[in-house]
Amino acid sequence: MKAVFLDKDGTLIVNASYVADPRRLRFARNALAALRQLDLAGYALIVITHQPQLATGPFTMLEFAALRRTLIGRVRDEASVSLAGFYACPHAPGANGEPRCGCRKPMPGLLRAAALAHGLDLEHCWMVGDSLNDIEAGRRAGCRTVLLDVGNETEWRVSPLRTPHRRCADLLDAAQFIVTSEGGEFDERPLPRLAETR
Numbered sequence: 273m274k275a276v277f278l279d280k281d282g283t284l285i286v287n288a289s290y291v292a293d294p295r296r297l298r299f300a301r302n303a304l305a306a307l308r309q310l311d312l313a314g315y316a317l318i319v320i321t322h323q324p325q326l327a328t329g330p331f332t333m334l335e336f337a338a339l340r341r342t343l344i345g346r347v348r349d350e351a352s353v354s355l356a357g358f359y360a361c362p363h364a365p366g367a368n369g370e371p372r373c374g375c376r377k378p379m380p381g382l383l384r385a386a387a388l389a390h391g392l393d394l395e396h397c398w399m400v401g402d403s404l405n406d407i408e409a410g411r412r413a414g415c416r417t418v419l420l421d422v423g424n425e426t427e428w429r430v431s432p433l434r435t436p437h438r439r440c441a442d443l444l445d446a447a448q449f450i451v452t453s454e455g456g457e458f459d460e461r462p463l464p465r466l467a468e469t470r
């Protein structure tokens with residue numbers, strides 16, 4: 273089983289200052305067309321997000337559940353696609369934004385949990401996101417990765433683990449690349465051992 277892991281804010285939906293309100297949910301450019309294309313190509317579609325506001329307020333579990341329900345429902349209604357999973361890290365990061373759990377990207381915990389739950393073959397999966405933390409989480413899980421060049425990454429702390437396999441203009445561009453590169457030989461650069469990179 274293969275999947276595409278999708279970051280939520282800035283990748284699947286427009287990054288809004290008040291993301292908790294389901295009425296304000298707007299899909300990113302071409303996102304629904306991208307989901308249709310990946311679904312047709314046989315990829316399970318799984319959202320991987322952080323929601324640290326659950327730990328720090330002002331976002332409650334009930335509000336988050338409503339947002340998740342709205343997102344899943346709108347994808348079903350507007351793209352005729354069923355999302356296979358929706359995984360969120362609810363933990364607050366450290367003072368410098370570093371993860372204090374194994375599930376906040378760039379840690380790969382949620383991707384691994386999804387792989388176990390859905391029987392995924394991670395080397396045939398992709399992580400798509402708008403930040404290098406998405407890329408690192410994908411690479412740590414053993415996936416191939418696409419960075420959306422939509423201007424949301426600002427720090428550019430680069431390393432081999434934070435180097436995407438491909439950069440794309442939007443989610444549809446990424447979907448087309450993923451579908452057309454299927455089965456092809458992929459130029460995979462050797463990666464340093466984890467201990468050498470952190």
Ligand SMILES: [Zn+2]
Binds near residue numbers: 362363373375
């Ligand atoms: Zn976490």
